[in-house]
Amino acid sequence: MKMTDLQSLLKAGPIAINLGLEEFAKSLQDQGAKVIHVDWAPPPPVDEEMEDLLDKLL
Amino acid sequence: MSTREVSIKKNRYLDSVFLMAVAQRLSEQPGIEDAAAVMGSAANKLILVKMGFNEAELAEAAQNDLIVALEGETEAVNGLLSDVEQWLVRPKSALDGAMALSLEDAWEQQETSNLVVISVPGEYAAREARAALEHGMNVFLFSDHVSVEDEVSLKQKASEAGLIVMGPDCGTAIIAGTGIGFANVVRRGSIGVVASSGTGLQEFTSLVHRSGAGISHGFGTGGRDLSDSVGGISTLTAIDALEKDPGTQAIAVISKPPGQDTLERIVQRLNRCSKPVAACFLGLESANWPSAARFEISATIDDVVANSLLLVGKTGGSATLLLPVKNAERLEKEVERMNSNQKYVRGLFAGGTFCYQAQQIMRDGGVAVHSNAPLEGMTMLDDENASVKSTLVDMGADEFTVGVPHPMIDATHRRKRILDEVQDPTVAVLLLDFILGHNASTDPVGDLAEAIVEAKRQSSEAGHYLSVVASVCGTDEDPQGLEKQEQLLRDTGVVVFPSNAQASQFARDILSKRMEVSK
Numbered sequence: 001m002k003m004t005d006l007q008s009l010l011k012a013g014p015i016a017i018n019l020g021l022e023e024f025a026k027s028l029q030d031q032g033a034k035v036i037h038v039d040w041a042p043p044p045p046v047d048e049e050m051e052d053l054l055d056k057l058l
Numbered sequence: 059m060s061t062r063e064v065s066i067k068k069n070r071y072l073d074s075v076f077l078m079a080v081a082q083r084l085s086e087q088p089g090i091e092d093a094a095a096v097m098g099s100a101a102n103k104l105i106l107v108k109m110g111f112n113e114a115e116l117a118e119a120a121q122n123d124l125i126v127a128l129e130g131e132t133e134a135v136n137g138l139l140s141d142v143e144q145w146l147v148r149p150k151s152a153l154d155g156a157m158a159l160s161l162e163d164a165w166e167q168q169e170t171s172n173l174v175v176i177s178v179p180g181e182y183a184a185r186e187a188r189a190a191l192e193h194g195m196n197v198f199l200f201s202d203h204v205s206v207e208d209e210v211s212l213k214q215k216a217s218e219a220g221l222i223v224m225g226p227d228c229g230t231a232i233i234a235g236t237g238i239g240f241a242n243v244v245r246r247g248s249i250g251v252v253a254s255s256g257t258g259l260q261e262f263t264s265l266v267h268r269s270g271a272g273i274s275h276g277f278g279t280g281g282r283d284l285s286d287s288v289g290g291i292s293t294l295t296a297i298d299a300l301e302k303d304p305g306t307q308a309i310a311v312i313s314k315p316p317g318q319d320t321l322e323r324i325v326q327r328l329n330r331c332s333k334p335v336a337a338c339f340l341g342l343e344s345a346n347w348p349s350a351a352r353f354e355i356s357a358t359i360d361d362v363v364a365n366s367l368l369l370v371g372k373t374g375g376s377a378t379l380l381l382p383v384k385n386a387e388r389l390e391k392e393v394e395r396m397n398s399n400q401k402y403v404r405g406l407f408a409g410g411t412f413c414y415q416a417q418q419i420m421r422d423g424g425v426a427v428h429s430n431a432p433l434e435g436m437t438m439l440d441d442e443n444a445s446v447k448s449t450l451v452d453m454g455a456d457e458f459t460v461g462v463p464h465p466m467i468d469a470t471h472r473r474k475r476i477l478d479e480v481q482d483p484t485v486a487v488l489l490l491d492f493i494l495g496h497n498a499s500t501d502p503v504g505d506l507a508e509a510i511v512e513a514k515r516q517s518s519e520a521g522h523y524l525s526v527v528a529s530v531c532g533t534d535e536d537p538q539g540l541e542k543q544e545q546l547l548r549d550t551g552v553v554v555f556p557s558n559a560q561a562s563q564f565a566r567d568i569l570s571k572r573m574e575v576s577k
Contacts, residue, residue: 005219006220006295007302009234010299010303014172014233014238016171016172017164017173017190018175019176019178020178021200022152023497025155026152027496034168035155036156036158038159038163039157040178041071
């Protein structure tokens, strides 16, 4: 049977990337799980004028 | 002189939990009456306008801007806003591990990653989840306000890739012994569980642990997964995974009533399952239970725990915990001191599923209930802040948690509401839940103990006896300590039960007994 990626999660346990609340990364770390916390910020706002210009050029 | 002023920080992001703490600290400063610190989303700006802040000034703030809003004495407000930056400095991270600047960066640092935990604002969550799936990682999506279209497309994409999306609005999971989000510390064992309700999953796993058995894996799927618009995609994926998992002997499924087509699909899948199955569709009246099911269906979480224990050959340990105990004496003691006007229950819940299950138990006993989250056949409250006759309130519902922490983390709203309820002389019973585990309050009972003592005192002064009935969802291994929390409740004069179902039944029995007495 092919091992899917979900099955490998169940076998190995979480090796995690955390985006958002740092508390969630901390509790994973406290339980001994590997976790990388992302210092997340929203993407910069889209410049609509620039987007229109690009649309026209493409 | 009193004033309301706002300060806008352009392109500055801080997460909501940290911002709530900032607002809390600011509101405690001398001369400050009210404080808010929020990102500039349309919903947040609307709340600030309702609080009386200037709409034109707020219009300057975009979604990625941070707003600090203060109301109070002019001098105090201006003083704080002139140096607001010092309040926005995060304490040093408590994490030992690596940090990354983006999902991409984190993936490059740790290519063995198999799970991405996402709790960013809903409008950005689907984009991050999609990127996680494209890298072949599973997703735990805590964020809410993700559209149903995004949910379906993410779940289909995951399903095609042999992955799972737990959520959106998924609070809890336990994978190979590791709790994710709001999870209790439970031993590993052979029962696998799939739940579309977060507190339902917490109650199930805690009761299994307390009965001496353990959990192989616990999947949360998000509350909408079993609606017909989503069709149970993640539930079906989790069932497939648990069926293949060598450490799982039996599978439990817990949900609120699924969509009709989805219920049929789930039943067909469970009928074909090569492992024994137990299910609980909370809120679904037994007359509507699917007749085609070739597995045991239960009405309450306690019953699905008992059935699951039987499926893995575990008996004995559960007997004292789950079987109905003789409560006659306790009941008599609670009722005998009541005044003839006391006849209603007021339930204030941190767990949405507990509010729901309590309503089901009241309904089955013929008790009419008002709620802000009514079960079919119950009455919607006109004003969620004003209880009517018997009322059960989900204090974690959206209307109570915009801009403030969930009651599992912060008890401020519940504390105040307890003291409001006791002003009504017709109240006989106060029904409460307490939820322990990772990421919950460090002392859930301690947060409310003083308010309970005060409520009992006020009731007694008015010539009544207020019965307070509670359950604690948690285990001896949780950081808060189950025994310590239960003992504090007993010391406060609260009647304590091991589960929400039993506490709700006891509260219902008090009402029935009161009716008998008044006849």
